[in-house]
Amino acid sequence: MNTKSAERVLALFADVRLTPTQRRIAHTLVLHAGAAAWLSAAEVADLAGVSQPSVTRFAMALGHDGYPALRQLLREASVDSPAGAGRDDTNEVQHAVRQEMANLERLAGDLADGDALTGAGTLLAASRPLPVVGLRAAAPLAAYFGFFAAKVLPDVRVLDTGGTLLTDRLEQARAAGASAMLAIVLPRYPRETLDALAEARALGLRTVVITDSPVSPAAETADVVLTARVGAGLVFDLHTAPMTLAMVLLQAICDAAPDETQRRLEEFEASAARRQIFAP
Structure with missing residues (x-):
């Protein structure tokens, strides 16, 4: 493409x-x-x-x-x-990699207007807890985002399993005080993720969606839609741009609460040093 x-x-x-x-x-x-x-x-x-x-x-x-x-x-x-x-005269793999470079360039251009990103960061930073939904192909990206988000937010809940348990966990997050939810929705758009977005709205949660296109089926029900193109040049999709967007969104969350972010990062570093988590 x-x-x-x-x-x-x-x-x-x-x-x-x-x-x-x-x-x-x-x-x-x-x-x-x-x-x-x-x-x-x-x-x-x-x-x-x-x-x-x-x-x-x-x-x-x-x-x-x-x-x-x-x-x-x-x-x-x-x-x-x-x-x-x-x-061009490159091979298929090189073409796919160059396509990812173009996807990142497009993402950089889209981020020139940072209002939506800033708004999403503020919305998610205020949610206690913060549920992060990512099913099927989006599950690894949700886990990656959740791993780092947990270093600056007190309660991040990665929801990567569908079925009735997903609704249970959304209800539990809402009861615990959640005000917003992040959903990562990538092709082929799992129906359960779309159902979760509808359920989140019914529960009164504001929703931020990372997806691949403005015409993604997830865009219709979300409060804030952030898009990053998915690479389709290989047998399986490449998610370089969506992963970058997820980490840019986490930066926006940190920027929305800089003092708390700094405090929690310092606490983690002190804990990591005490437990000798990382090799010298």
Whole structure:
């Protein structure tokens, strides 16, 4: 996926209110920006896991007579072709790594306006405890964030198991005083995570979401949405940009309560030295 091509495709419907099915189609077109412009409506439907009429209705929702008109715009927005025009002469692995570099560059550009990040940091810093939801592919990232967040916050609860226990733990966190929740929602968007976001809202929790796209299904129910693109150049997704965003968000949490952050870090260092946790 070419990053510039994906940005141009996303711009075609970034400001349009879409249904969940239409968001899935939009996400598919962004994810396959170079190739999708040359596919039929049936082939796009197959990629997105929806019906062909849904693709036609999606095009009409954007103001087109049908999918062929939308496909023409997609071709104009695309910088790639099926034969690979516009790609450099690197191998597949190098291309995937360079794509991650582009994803990080895009993230850096998005962070130029830090209002959403600052607001999210303030919201999460005030929550006692702080539940962090990450299921399936997002579970390792939730654990990584939670490991470091626990050094500056008194009660971080990583919720990485779905089912009825997830709802139980959300209710327990709310009863203990939680006011906000962080959810990390990455493709293929586990239904249980989306249900957890709805449950959090029902419990009165404010929600911050780290996800991969403004048209992610998690974006509709969140109070604050922070996006970082997922790399799709290998067999399994690369989460370099979302992991970076998670740590940038933790920095914003620290910045929201600098005195407490400093105190807790000093306490940890004293404890680590006393217990000789780290090798000299």
